[in-house]
Amino acid sequence: MGRRRALRRRLVVAILLLLSVALLTVYFRESSDGPVHRAQERALRLFAPLQEGSARAIKPFRDAWNWTADLFDARAENRRLEDEVERLRQQSGRELALDEENRELRALLKMERDPLFPRDVRFVPARVIARSPSVWYSTVTINAGSNDGIALYDAVVNGQGLVGRVSAVTSDASQVALITDQESFVDGMVLPGGAQGLLSGSVTGDLALEYVDKSHRVEKGQVVVTSGRQGSIFVRGIPIGTVSDVAQQDVELYQSISVTPYVDFHTLDAVSVVVR
Amino acid sequence: MGPHVALEVVRLVGVLVVAVLLQTTVAPNVRILGAHPDFVLIFVVCVALLRGAEIGALFGFVAGGLVAIVLFEPAGISAFVLVVIGYLAGRYAETADLSPGFAPLVTVLAGSLAGETMYALAQFLLDRQAPVYFLTTRVIVPLVILNALLAAPVYLVVHWWLGGERHVGAPEAR
Numbered sequence: 456m457g458r459r460r461a462l463r464r465r466l467v468v469a470i471l472l473l474l475s476v477a478l479l480t481v482y483f484r485e486s487s488d489g490p491v492h493r494a495q496e497r498a499l500r501l502f503a504p505l506q507e508g509s510a511r512a513i514k515p516f517r518d519a520w521n522w523t524a525d526l527f528d529a530r531a532e533n534r535r536l537e538d539e540v541e542r543l544r545q546q547s548g549r550e551l552a553l554d555e556e557n558r559e560l561r562a563l564l565k566m567e568r569d570p571l572f573p574r575d576v577r578f579v580p581a582r583v584i585a586r587s588p589s590v591w592y593s594t595v596t597i598n599a600g601s602n603d604g605i606a607l608y609d610a611v612v613n614g615q616g617l618v619g620r621v622s623a624v625t626s627d628a629s630q631v632a633l634i635t636d637q638e639s640f641v642d643g644m645v646l647p648g649g650a651q652g653l654l655s656g657s658v659t660g661d662l663a664l665e666y667v668d669k670s671h672r673v674e675k676g677q678v679v680v681t682s683g684r685q686g687s688i689f690v691r692g693i694p695i696g697t698v699s700d701v702a703q704q705d706v707e708l709y710q711s712i713s714v715t716p717y718v719d720f721h722t723l724d725a726v727s728v729v730v731r
Numbered sequence: 732m733g734p735h736v737a738l739e740v741v742r743l744v745g746v747l748v749v750a751v752l753l754q755t756t757v758a759p760n761v762r763i764l765g766a767h768p769d770f771v772l773i774f775v776v777c778v779a780l781l782r783g784a785e786i787g788a789l790f791g792f793v794a795g796g797l798v799a800i801v802l803f804e805p806a807g808i809s810a811f812v813l814v815v816i817g818y819l820a821g822r823y824a825e826t827a828d829l830s831p832g833f834a835p836l837v838t839v840l841a842g843s844l845a846g847e848t849m850y851a852l853a854q855f856l857l858d859r860q861a862p863v864y865f866l867t868t869r870v871i872v873p874l875v876i877l878n879a880l881l882a883a884p885v886y887l888v889v890h891w892w893l894g895g896e897r898h899v900g901a902p903e904a905r
Contacts, residue, residue, distance in 0.1 A: 467785050471792045471814045478796065479807025491806050498801040502755055509756035517760060586759040588767035590861075590870050591854050592804055623803060630803050637859050658861035659869075721762070 496625050499596065503628035506585035507598050521722060576690075578727040579603045584628070586723075590658055593636035595619075597726060600627045608688045610729040616694035616717035617641065617681060618726050629728070633720055634695065635660050643695055643714075644682035645673050651682050654695060654714065662696060664712040671710070673701050679714050690729070742893050743778070743790065750774035750794055755801045766873035769843065770885075771798050773878055775813050776820045776842045777889040780835060783898035784821030791817030805857070812849045816842045825898050839882035843875045 482491045581599035599605055601624050611618040611631050619639065623630040632639050635656040643654040643664050650671035652664040667673060677698045683691025696716040703710050753770040761768060771794050779787025791813030799806045820838050827834075851866055861870075890896075 464785050468788045468814060468818045471788055472811060475792065475795075475807045475811035475814060477807075478810060479805060482806045491800070495800050495803050495806075499803065502801050505752065505756045506759070510760050513757070513760040517762075520763075585756070587802055587804070588754065588758040588769075589802070589804060589850075590766075591850075591859055592802075594803065658859070659865050 496623060499623065499628055499630065500625040503584065503596060503598065503625070506596055507582075510582075510584045576729050576731050577604075579605060579730050580725065580727050581629075582725055583723050591637075593619075593633040593639070593656060593660075593720070594622065595631050595633065595723060597629050597631055597728070598627065599728060600625050600629050602626045603728075604730045605629050605728050606730070609731075610689050610693070611726050612693060612729060613718060613723070613726045615719070616696065617689065618718055618720075618723065620688060621728065631726070634662065634716065634718075635720055641689060641695065642682045642684050642687050643679045644691075645671070645698065645712075646678045646680060648672060648677070651684075652709075652712070654679070660720065662714040662716055664698075664714050665709065667710045667712055669703060669708070669710055673698060673710060673712055675699065675701060743782075743786070746774060746778060746889055746892060747790065747794055747797070751797045751801065754798050759802075763877055764873035765869050766877050768877045768881055769846070769874060770881070771795065771809070772813065772816060772842060772846050773839055773881055773885045774889065775817045776839050776882075777835060777886045778893070779817045779820035780824040780838060780886070781890060781893050781896050782821070783825050784818045787817030787821035788814045789817070791815075808850065808853045808857075812846050812853070815849065816846045819845070821898075824896075835886035836879055836882045839886075840875055840879050843878040844871065847871045847874055 478491070481489070485491060579599050581597040581603075583595045584598050585596040587594045597611075605621060605624055607621055607624055609621045611620060617634055619631045619633040619636070621629050622632040633656070634641055634654065637656055637658060639656045641654040642651065644651045645664070645667070648671060650667050650673050652667040654662050654664050656662060664679060675698050679695045679698060681687070681689040681691060681693040681695060683689060694717055696714045696718075698712055699715040700713040701710060702712075750771050758767045758770055775787065775791040775794055778790045782790075792810045795809035795811070795813035796806060798804075799809045820842055823838060824834075847870065851861070851871075854861075
């Protein structure tokens, strides 16, 4: 009897493990319209109101916790900001000169000044109502969806810079893949200089600007923005972050550039979706 | 299906609903020591301690699958990990003496460590990488501590709701 029970127990576990592997295989092999993906979209529609309610209820406690944690960081943050003000003051002088030169060159070429965003876009405001609790997936859920005009792959920004892109949409909620996600790739450009590369995320939350040729001079503190290449989902010039480290190895073809994002993804709350 | 079995199923479904709701609505908004609590894993361990390996594994499969679907994660990874955790926790309950009060705490600690390690291995196989130092110090250790803090109250609630310990198979080493 004991042996039969043990055999049944092992059979049940083996079947469940096989089903798990089968589920994983189906998930990766099916298209975005497949049954598992559709089930996820239905679940998002169902759970989004609950997540929003929970986010509102927990927000006062989270804000209080963040405020307390910030008190301990205040002195170091103050010193860092003072250094940054000094650096920006020096940079603004150089930029004024560059701006003047740019204006003259554009006048020579008779180019129209491109606005940062095309004229036919609008911004849909939204709030973050849930975050992925797993460190492996950098995603958030926002309380705006297709009813608000949002579509798949729309860019998401906030007052600090680029946040990510829409990776799933339902009628009233959307999932946003942050630029810090490992599967996120953004075409970036370093200013000044114009060195272009591909920005990728990581589990640690750091960004890496890859495929930048060694011939380009990149320095710490330079600004990284979206390059807005042909076919890119991001328009040109959206701020992403600053270069925090540059490393070169003789055996490597490209430079190794680390970027600190402007956006504080831990306290992300209000965002805007760029809708064409 | 007899009335006792039906009642048992209803109770387990109730625990499942609460676990999935907590993991998908509360856990994403709670971040302590840099980690989010893993309510589902705690509930799976508690159910396995109270109901044995088979129920623990099945509960882990369903809970893991549901959470992955709601959170838009690849379906199957969480289910696989929680099947293993549920089974091992259940076997521990069936073969060991659980009278010391700290058994749920120790099982949740071990389950969190094992579960997070398995999850990291699965992600590595799916070509998602992370530095070992970062994983150990910023993910696994805080998560294990956080789960350990939640183990006792969750176990007490689940123990009360399910009406005590009752294993499907007779314990083999008592």
